[in-house]
Amino acid sequence: MKVSAIQMNMIFEEPEQNYLQAEQLVEEASKGDCDVIVLPETWNTGFFPKDNLEKYCDQNGQKTKALFSRLAKKYHKHIIAGSVSDFRDGKCFNSSYIFDREGNVIANYDKTHLFSYMDEDKYYEKGGHICTFNLDNVKCGIVICYDLRFLELVRTLALDGIEVLFIVAQWPRVRLEHWMTLCKARAIENQIYVVAVNSCGVAGETQYGGHSLMIDPWGNLICEGGDEACTIEGILNIETIQEIRNTIHVFKDRRTELYQLG
Template identity: 60%
Template sequence: MKISLIQMKMTFEDMEHNFKKAEELIRLAAKENPDTIALPETWSTGFFPKENIKEFCDQNGNRTKRLFSKLSKELNVNIIAGSVINEKQDGIYNTSYIFNKQGECIAEYDKTHLFSYMGEDQYFEKGSGITVFELDGIKCGIVICYDIRFVELVRTLALQEIKILFVVAQWPMLRIHHWQILNEARAIENQIFVACVNSCGRAGETIYGGNSALIDPWGEVILRASNQEEIITGNLDLSIVEKIRDTIHVYKDRRPDLYQY
């Protein structure tokens, strides 16, 4: 699978600008003829408006769905639409939407682990389940930013036999070393590809660190972005997943009978 990661520098709290820019960047990425394009977390607002947060919500993701349904069908590309601040009947969520090449919204995921250090848990509801989906017949999973620190969540997805994990994030420059190590570790321990896309630039007082990457199941970095706005595109040789699993038997040799809390 050929994947393009859009390391977008959004303008904090300017949804009109960010929706327009996201479309421009997706059209630019599509010129590389990728199978899949991915955006970062909360690309439409930055992470995250606290004053009058409801003004920055995409009601039931309707605006996001309209735009990316149109673009994915027109450009014949799968789109991982990062995540947006999404108001549902029971509260506000940090939600990712996934679109196939036919323009269908085939899956959505509400962030399950909320970053209490920045007060995310005070403004958002927690998601209640994992999300697994297929793109071009390839089983994939998705997590959002802080989720990558939780090994149980990624292993649960891996046990659903995913081959690619998409990670959409707003990860700060201050902890970019953690970003690199955590994504590489999740790839190695679960024997999966990781496509992790971060933002860059500033939102409020926080500077975001870029370093989006494509990582293979050996933990080798296929491509890594800088800390500036850019698009990186690379190919994933999915045949190596089974070769690695036939070599190092982490799934056959695991001991779930001992993994009790």
């Protein structure tokens, strides 16, 4: 599986310009031979407008679904459309939509852990389900930004059989070391590939960190972005996962009778 990760510098509170930019970046990435294209978190609004948030949101994912359904079908690529600020059922969600090569929406995920340090929980509604999906017979899962800090969520996805974890984020530069460490840890402890797509630039008063990553199940870095907008590409050799799991028996050797997770 070849993945293109778009490290985007979106324009804060300018969704129209951001949709145009996202379309151009996906079209550019589609010229290559990648199988999957991924964008970062809340690229339509930036993270995140507190004044009139609803005004900047997509409405029930309509614009997002129309755009990426068309692009996925046109270029015959899977697209993980990062996440968008999305207004539906009278509430704002931080939502991800996943498209197959035929342009069908095959999964959606609402961010479940909201970043209270920046009052995200006061403006967005918490999601209520985990998300797995298949891309070319590879089982995948997705989390959004702050979700990365909750190892129970990622382990739940791993126990459900995912081989690739996609992380879409607007992770700030000031905590960039946490980003890189946690991404690597999630790959190693769950023996999965991690594709972590961050944004860059400034939204509001926050400088975002870039350094999108792809990491193999041994914790080796496949590729990494820098500080500026870019697209990185990496190949995920899925067949190596079972070889690794046959070497270090993380799942077989678990002692579930001793764990208390509540």
